[in-house]
Amino acid sequence: MTDLRDARISRAQFFRMMGGLAVAAAATACSTNPQSGGTTATGASGAAAVDLKFVGVADQKAPMDALLAAYKQAKAGVSIAASYAPTDQVQTSLRTQLGAGNAPDLHVVYPGSGSAMSMTEIAKAGLLADLSAQAWTQTIPTGFKPAFQQDGKTFMYSAGSSVIGAIYNKKVFQEAGIDAPPTTWTEFLGVCEKLKKAGKVPIALGAQTPWVTQLINYALVPSTVYAKDPTFDDKQSAGQTSFAQSGWRDAMEMYLELQKRGYFNDKPNGTTFEQQTSMVATGKAAMAIQVSAVLPAFRDAATSPDDLSMFPLPGSDDAATVWIPAGVVVGLGASAKGKHAEEAKAFIDFLGKQENINTWAKAVAAIPLTQDASSTIDPAVESFLPFTKDRAVPFMDQRWPNAEVQPTHFAVVQELLSGKSTIDEALKKMDEAYAK
Amino acid sequence: MTLTTQPPVETPPAVRARRARRAASFSPSWWFAVPALLVYAGVVLYPSIVGVFYAFTDWSGIGEGKSFVGLANFRAILGDEQVMGSLGNTLLLTVAILVVQNGVGLLLALGVHAKLKSRTLLRVIFFSPVVVSPVMVAFLWKYVYTPDPSAGLNGLLGLDIDWLGDPSVALWSIAGMVVWQYAGYSMVIFLAGLEGVPKELHEAAMIDGAGTLQRFRYVTWPLLAPALTINLMLSTIGGLKLFDQVFAATNGGPGYATETLSTVLYKQAFVYGKFGYSTAIALVLALFVAAVSLVQIYYLRSREVAQ
Structure with a gap:
């Protein structure tokens, strides 16, 4: 029996092997799900469906889980894929994505200035969509405005403090x-x-x-x-x-x-x-x-x-x-450069409704940004x-x-x-x- | 001892021709390397060269706004306490790792090279930390280094040391976990060197009356020179660009006590948002590592030849 180490292959055999490998590699590459990049596809209902991407910080998982489920009910045809990471990692990966021009449609934003992922830094670079036209932005308490606004325009959503x-x-x-x-x-x-x-x-x-x-x-x-x-x-x-x-x-x-x-x-x-x-x-x-x-x-x-x-x-x-x-609690913003900026802004508008502000605030034991009869405040605070x-x-x-x-x-x-x-x-x- | 020289045996022509054919079929043309070179150029060389440009700008890492600042970033490095402090830490760490990792690696190699029954098992055990991700190792060692006097390393040794929290100890604690992880790697390279030492030389030395230590000093050690060169170079490069373990275990703290060049340049880019300045530090680090490696390889190669 020929020892495997001594086995020789001809040039033709070698090329056949390499060709086979190349085809296999190409097939694997092509089979990657094309929808993962936030593209438009046709939904089950027949209407155009939109896939949005959200990258958040770990603390945001609890409120976002609840609100994403609610949004699915409220607005069929838009699905949001969310991923979360600890603060340090989010700063690295998100800044790289923002720098490379492939930011997710929605992402975590830190209030005010003073951090590399803060509202002021990203808004100054022109990468955050202006949310000023949304109704909830009119009710931001004056003392909190510097956390949400740059040059009088609102660029970030947050549910409270x-x-x-x-x-x-x-x-x-x-x-x-x-x-x-x-x-x-x-x-x-x-x-x-x-x-x-x-x-x-x-x-x-x-x-x-x-x-x-x-x-x-x-x-x-x-x-x-x-x-x-x-x-x-x-x-x-x-x-x-x-x-x-x-x-x-x-x-x-x-x-x-x-x-x-x-x-x-x-x-x-x-x-x-x-x-x-x-x-x-x-x-x-x-x-x-x-x-x-x-x-x-x-x-x-x-x-x-x-x-x-x-x-x-x-x-x-x-x-x-x-x-x-x-x-102000760590918030989120919409990418100004994304293909689906309007859909992303619509989600933020949804978050701005009082009942959703209440849901988010409750999940992180925060004081809601604005309050109504159904707002609850954690007894601990x-x-x-x-x-x-x-x-x-x-x-x-x-x-x-x-x-x-x-x-x-x-x-x-x-x-x-x-x-x-x-x-x-x-x-x-x-x-x-x-x-x- | 007598050495006999035999006249070389003439190879028959038919065998020679067969060998030549076989050699030809096994030496592919240089263009076989082209796909790999193209990928390397596209993924490594091109971005690195383009990246150099940013070292001369004040780019923040996001947005379009950047302007050319000439050599300002490089001048700032010289006056930056954090960079200079981290350079000192990096050099201390590198020297500590270099000496201890290779010392331990050599001892381990000598140990498992001996005729022990369980030597294969021991080789696997000593090498196994190498295959674990450095970040995981750092997280595991955070438990080993717990400040609790009744647990972890403190409990084992009966000590009460704040391994990662005391600025005068933390740097050495990090060196310790790096050595733990990579001593097995040095061991494998030394082992390969040991396997290559001809038995005949040891036998000859024994006949000449050399003891264990003398045989190591005059037979094994000189013949280990190529393995030593590789080991020293790899641990130097590894030490100079140390990042994962520090980042996961202390994030450069307490204070700035364990900050290395790599963690500083990471922070400049991703925490402070100074991409241009960070690229300048990265460039200096790359040139520094290259210079040290070249000097080292030049010196060690000449030592190999001399011996």
């Missing part, structure tokens, strides 16, 4: 003998001390996950900066003030005071968001300073979800000057409602001029927590990033 505060485990609080959430900074420190004495980690901090690092500053800065000067953003933008000259310094000192007093878990820089979540959900830690949009994740991890609630983190010793951060009228400011990054300030903030907080840097150095780096 979320708040940053303390997500806490009521049972752990009760066991430590704490009856009511604190309303001033001193009271807050007292609560932490009680929890620590009761053998609990007062505050779980997962600072290895970059975006988690910023939340304590975001929760404090409304009281230490904006309560004293609501026009801080404008002044900073005009170069009249800076991070280093403002209450940002106080906020960072308060942040580090919590660490110095031993109120965080051990090694926050080595702890992730997931570990932080499970610490609070299982009662090992009493609270975490977090954004309300992740409440569903905390509830999923908890054995009794009703134990979890939220309270505003008091960043001041005078309860009347405590302000809170309330930012009810304690924030008295603040939303005139003692709330958007998340800080939504007014920052470039995408570099926020990652710099993440990095300097990690450096501060590891003791490798000082508050002066941290603020200097942030000011430098702001000036770029």
